[in-house]
Amino acid sequence: MNANTLTLRCGRARVHLLSDGTSYWDGGGTFGLVPRVRWMKLLPPDDLNRVPQELRCVLIEADGKRILVDCGVGDKPNDLIATQYDVRRPHGTLMDDLARHGLRPQDIDIVILTHLHGDHSGWATVLSAGAAHAGSEALHPLPTFINARYYVQRQEYEDATHPNERTRNTYFAENFVPLMHHGVLTLLDGEAQITPSVRVVPTPGHTAGHQSVIVEPTSNGAESAPVFLIGDMAPFMIHFERLPWVTAYDVLPMVTIETKRRWQRWALEQGAVLVSCHDTRQPVGRLVRNDKGLFSVVPLEAGGTAE
Numbered sequence: 001m002n003a004n005t006l007t008l009r010c011g012r013a014r015v016h017l018l019s020d021g022t023s024y025w026d027g028g029g030t031f032g033l034v035p036r037v038r039w040m041k042l043l044p045p046d047d048l049n050r051v052p053q054e055l056r057c058v059l060i061e062a063d064g065k066r067i068l069v070d071c072g073v074g075d076k077p078n079d080l081i082a083t084q085y086d087v088r089r090p091h092g093t094l095m096d097d098l099a100r101h102g103l104r105p106q107d108i109d110i111v112i113l114t115h116l117h118g119d120h121s122g123w124a125t126v127l128s129a130g131a132a133h134a135g136s137e138a139l140h141p142l143p144t145f146i147n148a149r150y151y152v153q154r155q156e157y158e159d160a161t162h163p164n165e166r167t168r169n170t171y172f173a174e175n176f177v178p179l180m181h182h183g184v185l186t187l188l189d190g191e192a193q194i195t196p197s198v199r200v201v202p203t204p205g206h207t208a209g210h211q212s213v214i215v216e217p218t219s220n221g222a223e224s225a226p227v228f229l230i231g232d233m234a235p236f237m238i239h240f241e242r243l244p245w246v247t248a249y250d251v252l253p254m255v256t257i258e259t260k261r262r263w264q265r266w267a268l269e270q271g272a273v274l275v276s277c278h279d280t281r282q283p284v285g286r287l288v289r290n291d292k293g294l295f296s297v298v299p300l301e302a303g304g305t306a307e
């Protein structure tokens with residue numbers, strides 16, 4: 001399955017998986033307290049103990065809008081994540097993937113950011129010689145999607161603009177502060193309906209203000225299951241299957257576990273199509289529970305909702 005071309009249907013909505021490339025992170029960060037001898041069987045690390053993480057973004061076409069969920073790492077030369085995590089882009093960047101769908105940055109109507117970590121907010125802004133600084137050689141970050149309204153949880157923006165010793169290197173202000181200065185950022189307080197078929201739900205734990213995105217069919221008689229963009233609540237499907245598997249980056253790991261418990265139940269009841277943000281091998285799947293009560297994420301059935 002080529003994740004770069006996968007499209008899911010949900011009622012009249014279309015959900016296209018995009019990518020800003022693959023990055024390489026220390027496996028100890030990705031799997032936290034889980035011993036290497038257990039996770040290495042599932043995801044063999046390279047000789048620097050790194051595992052590949054897809055930088056997945058999603059384009060939703062719904063309700064006459066083009067909605068981008070998450071913005072990869074971007075291309076700012078002084079961004080730690082964009083430069084130090086060995087980003088490889090054999091198929092180009094998120095911008096190239098949008099172009100493959102015939103879209104330019106100005107064609108995007110809405111940008112939803114699950115959270116503001118550098119691997120999710122990179123392309124939210126681009127460096128440009130802005131008119132406000134005419135005469136200056138310096139480049140300044142400006143919103144990339146000039147016609148879009150951006151949405152993030154207020155809690156996330158607060159935390160990202162007041163980082164502490166632990167979170168400082170995960171946030172890069174140039175990716176999001178310009179959105180506020182240019183008046184294009186809406187701060188949300190909890191669950192919000194973005195369009196008739198797209199809503200965001202708070203899924204705290206990875207960060208306190210993390211949100212996930214649900215696409216639901218609106219048309220009468222549509223039988224499609226919802227599509228659930230889980231974000232870093234569970235960066236790999238294995239994190240969604242197993243409650244104690246929580247990354248070392250999560251600032252509220254016990255909250256992550258309760259969030260996952262709640263949304264596992266919902267995903268099972270709804271038969272939701274899950275979309276992972278970092279899983280290189282299992283970009284989409286559906287949660288099932290076996291007779292021993294164990295959860296697993298299985299591929300979508302042939303002839304299911306994937307196009």
Ligand SMILES: [Zn+2]
Binds near residue numbers: 232
């Ligand atoms: Zn991430």
